[in-house]
Amino acid sequence: MAPAVGSRRGHLLWLTCMLCSAPARVAADSLVGNLVVTQNSSLPWPSSYLTRMGLKVSFLLHDPSDFFKSASFLYSWDFGDGTLMVTEDPVVYYNYSIIGTFTVKLNVVAEWEQARLDATKGIVQKTGDFSTSLKLQETLQGIQVLGPTLIQTFQKLTLTLNFLGSPPLTVCWRLKAECLPLEEGECQPVSVASMAYNLTHTFRDPGDYCFSIRAENVISKSHQYHRVQVWPSSLQPAVFAFPCATLITVMLAFIMYMTLRNATQQKDMVENPEPPSGVRCCCQMCCGPFLLETHSEYLEVVRENHGLLPPLYKSVKTYTV
Known part of the structure; x- marks a missing residue:
């Protein structure tokens, strides 16, 4: 019985060792x-x-x-x-x-x-x-502004802002007469989740303006400026200059013509007053022999006014006895 007991104890001891080493084997897998x-x-x-x-x-x-x-x-x-x-x-x-x-x-x-x-x-x-x-x-290393620097009033201006840094960003801008940094609370911030942003504005008054732009993320901030010169809309297109000049010239010539004509008519009425057309016609018929220099001129006037009347003078018949 002793050997049997010894062999049984040895077997149990072997199983115990196997169970003790099991976690190490699992970790090694x-x-x-x-x-x-x-x-x-x-x-x-x-x-x-x-x-x-x-x-x-x-x-x-x-x-x-x-x-x-x-x-x-x-x-x-x-x-x-x-x-x-x-x-x-x-x-x-x-x-x-x-x-x-x-x-x-x-x-x-x-x-x-x-x-x-x-x-x-x-x-x-x-x-x-x-x-x-x-x-x-990455840190915000700068702002690149792309857009025109000369525009006329009532035209829509679009500026593209490219940010040399990592979003998300907070962008703020304002128009000023001079290019100066923005103070805190001077403009309304806008959240931007990309590397670019389009800014639009329409100018109503001519003049020189400066876009003051500020962008920042939690790492750093950057400022940038962009100058724009705004011209009036009526002066910008040269295509309207020639028609306008021509119209003004014609109007001035017409006014001068009417002024000279009225002055001439008033002078003629003072120097040589003429009766109305009816009176003149009657005067030509009635007073023609006295006003006209020759008899032929009188006959010409009568012929023009009364072409269908019989001649005033008839041929005289001559009889021989």
């Missing part, structure tokens, strides 16, 4: 850990970082029992912008030069030697894939 990204800046948005500033990306392996203490690791990095990197160190430093949202991917391979049942040693390999999302932003 896959790598457990996470990626940690840090930067010497503080932004209020989650997972947001600045461009052109060094990022520290670290892989932290979860191994409380030191199961992988004798393992060697190989790290394959993919920063999402086309940059690949292979290191033996779990910590890398990287700079993003453009804004956007990127996903950092990491493949970790762990290798170590392990004794086999036949007393030989073999290479054991475990892998794990990890990733994290990053939102890269």
Whole structure:
């Protein structure tokens, strides 16, 4: 009975050892850990970082029992912008030069030697894939204004503002006589969620104006100015200049003509007053012989006025006895 009891105890002891080592075997089946990204800046948005500033990306392996203490690791990095990197160190430093949202991917391979049942040693390999999302932003470095600098009144002016920085932005603008910075509360802010913004305005009065523009995000702010010269609408198109000048010239000539004509008529009435047409006709018929110089002129006047009347003088018949 003793051997049986001993063998039974040995079997139970073997099962106990197997159960004790089970968590370590489960942990060894896959790598457990996470990626940690840090930067010497503080932004209020989650997972947001600045461009052109060094990022520290670290892989932290979860191994409380030191199961992988004798393992060697190989790290394959993919920063999402086309940059690949292979290191033996779990910590890398990287700079993003453009804004956007990127996903950092990491493949970790762990290798170590392990004794086999036949007393030989073999290479054991475990892998794990990890990733994290990053939102890269940049400071507002300036504002580019595109639009005309000369316009006429009652025309719609459109300016395009291109922001050299990361949205979201707060944009504020106002028209001034001089290009001066905007004070706090001087204009109504507008929220902009893109890299460009269209500003429209219609001028009613001519003059020189200056658009004072301010844009800012939580990182920084920037000012920009744009001068505009406004001309009256009636002076701008030259196509109306010639017709207007011609019309004014014709009107002046007509006025001068009418003035000279009235003056001439008044002078003629004072120097040579004429009776009405009826009186003149009657005078030509009745007083013609006295007013006309010759008899032929008198006959010509009578012929014109009474062409159908018989001649005033008849031929005298001569009889011979």
